Amino acid sequence: MKIKGWNSAWYVYQKLSSVLLILLLLLAAGCGLPAAAVSDSPAGGNAYSVTDIQGTKVDMPARPTRILTLSMSTDEVVLGLVPPDHMVAVNSLLDDPVSSNVVELARQVDGRVKDPTVEEIAAMQPDLVIVPDWGDIAKVASLRDLGLHVVVCKGAKNLAEIKETIQLIAQAVGEPQRGEVLLQKMDERLAWVQARTVAIPAAERKTVVLLSLMKSYGGIGCSFDDACQYAGVTNGMARIGIHNGQTMSKEQLVEINPDILFLPTYTNHGAYDSGKFRAAYLEDPSLQHVRAIRDQALREPFEGYIYNCSQDYVFGVQEIAYCVYGDVFRQSHQEHLTAVE
Secondary structure, three states: OHHHHHHHHHHHHHHHHHHHHHHHHHHHHHHOOOHHHHOOOHHHOOOEEEEOOOOOEEEEOOOOOOEEEOOHHHHHHHHOOOOHHHEOEEEOOOOOOOOOOOHHHHOOOOEEEOOOOHHHHHHOOOOEEEEEOOOOOHHHHHHHHOOOOEEEEOOOOOHHHHHHHHHHHHHHOOOHHHHHHHHHHHHHHHHHHHHHHOOOOHHHOOEEEEOOOOOOOOOEOOHHHHHHHHHOOEEHHHHOOOEOOOOOOHHHHHHHOOOEEEOOOOOOOOOOOOHHHHHHHHOOHHHOOOHHHHOOOEEOOOHHHHOOOOOOHHHHHHHHHHHHHOHHHOOOOOOOOOOOO
């Protein structure tokens, strides 16, 4: 009886040991899961990866909380996806009420940058750097050599590219669902504007010309030209075949003979006076018969919208419509689409 009881106990012990060993092995295997197995779950704070427009796969150990981007528009995209305290710095113009529609949000971010060097960026210790490809791409390799996580996105020039950029940045900051919320809000605002511009008869649609301090801006292929089409107006520079990057001559302005001129208001926090630039057109005797100058059909659109290539581009469309067609499109200067509660 003793031997039989002992054998039974030993048998149970062996079974329990086997079960325990299996549990330990499973636990060890679970702790060793590769990052790829959790890469689609940023909401849980796990590691994930994103592939930028250069085809570079960037592995993020967790959602970033010290984000730096190198343009105003990408700053605005990020401010629609994460709280301001998740950004280590923003563009120096983002709290200028003449140039920015997110002044109050920008003031909640401590740092300011304009065109930071690699060394200055590294000193901020960002855990994610977002670089649009219209900037200094040469910095990207140096930043990555320093071990920084860098995502290159498009320097968007139209609505389609803006949407692509929002989706990429949303993935980069670990908030893809918020990115989809922003796209939905953009569609809703654009539909609101177009439901009103579509009712404007063809005979009443106006031709506009943007006089920009960036003298080669405003033609075919830029975000302003794209926005004009949604706003129900004709971009005069595009109408005569001027492409973005080409400078419009005064002779071409006479040829366009626009109904309305958009004038620049940029001041760089009051340090720059655009009056001399404006006077070169408005006081030129050879231009006094241009319809917009003759009739004083001069507008000062809010630059925080009409140069905007973030989700707030839709307010640029509305701003153009407001300057041309009136109060039905009126809006404040601090409209901003956000998915952050």
